[in-house]
Amino acid sequence: MSDELQNISADDTPPKLRKRSREVRPLTTDERASFAILALYMFIGCISAFVYWDSLTIRILGVTAGSCGMFLFVAAFFNTEGRGRSDSIHPLRSYLISFFSVLCVLFILRFIGGLISNYFVASVVMYIGLIVSLIIFRKAMVQVVTAMLAIIFLFVMIHNWEDVIDGKMGFEDSVRRCGQAVFQIGPIQDVTNMLIAGNYVNYLNQVNYSDPQLNIFATRLVRGCEDETLCKTKAVLDYVSNQIHYVSDPLDGFEHAKDPINTLISTGGDCEDQTLLLCSLLESVGVKTYIAFTDDHVFALVPLEGDYDKLNALPAVYIENEPCYALDPSDPNAVIGRTSANPRQIGRVFNVRRKAIVEFSLTNQR
Known part of the structure; x- marks a missing residue:
């Protein structure tokens, strides 16, 4: 009897927890996209620190941001340590579909806003539409919109490079022109004009x-x-x-x-x-x-x-x-x-x- 009790007590002894080895997994598609977009903004911050400001402190922060952006970019596109890289829960095709869907939504909102003559009503319709779109598309829309804004800012900066270098165009001016440039670049402008022009x-x-x-x-x-x-x-x-x-x-x-x-x-x-x-x-x-x-x-x-x-x-x-x-x-x-x-x-x-x-x-x- 005593032997059985000893065996039972020995069996109930919890096993010692062994230290688990470091687990490495591949980045999902949405993580790669987030890293790449964040790296893009860090690169923009680095460039802006040198062309818009003369402060040494700001330039040091800009170089730091650019270096961090480089590490994020490498981590986003050269993460090969994990197993099953192709088993991402967010395949690339889902992001392509989300990208074109978001663009269609933005064009439709622009079209509806252009049909309304009252500026206040048009603004309300646009913002409500963006909120609803954000609820539907969630993270994908945030990533697409933020990436588009970053690309437009770079376009404005490069297009007005001489004014930027000469100090005639400050950071606030660039941001203002970035807002004016939305839906006015190449094919986007043509499609938007076509939508608004309608029967004309x-x-x-x-x-x-x-x-x-x-x-x-x-x-x-x-x-x-x-x-x-x-x-x-x-x-x-x-x-x-x-x-x-x-x-x-x-x-x-x-x-x-x-x-x-x-x-x-x-x-x-x-x-x-x-x-x-x-x-x-x-x-x-x-x-x-x-x-x-x-x-x-x-x-x-x-x-x-x-x-x-x-x-x-x-x-x-x-x-x-x-x-x-x-x-x-x-x-x-x-x-x-x-x-x-x-x-x-x-x-x-x-x-x-x-x-x-x-x-x-x-x-x-x-």
């Missing part, structure tokens, strides 16, 4: 300022004007408003935007056709133009710098604090600065060359 694209695509026949015709109209913008504008506006007669579109419920060459040959068209011809002729001789849309009218805008007291007219709108005067070719004997439309009724204004929507105001913001 059909009109904008008809503007043809590179056509050699239109250029020859416009050059004949402005001969004697040398390179004076006001003289060119008057000459082209006089011809279109007097020689191209207003002719309505067919009553089929659709808008028919004609090619400027066809409008010129037929010597007739509605306000859209006359405006497209006017802009094509002016742009072909170097006069910058915009197209303004109201609910039931279309007319052109031309920026005129300097004091034009002889115009006896006020600017219709201001674009980038530059006065822009109305050109309404549908009015026979039209003059610069006068239009049958009320400027307060203008809904959209587009840059003719870039086919991009532009912001405008009825008063000078300077």
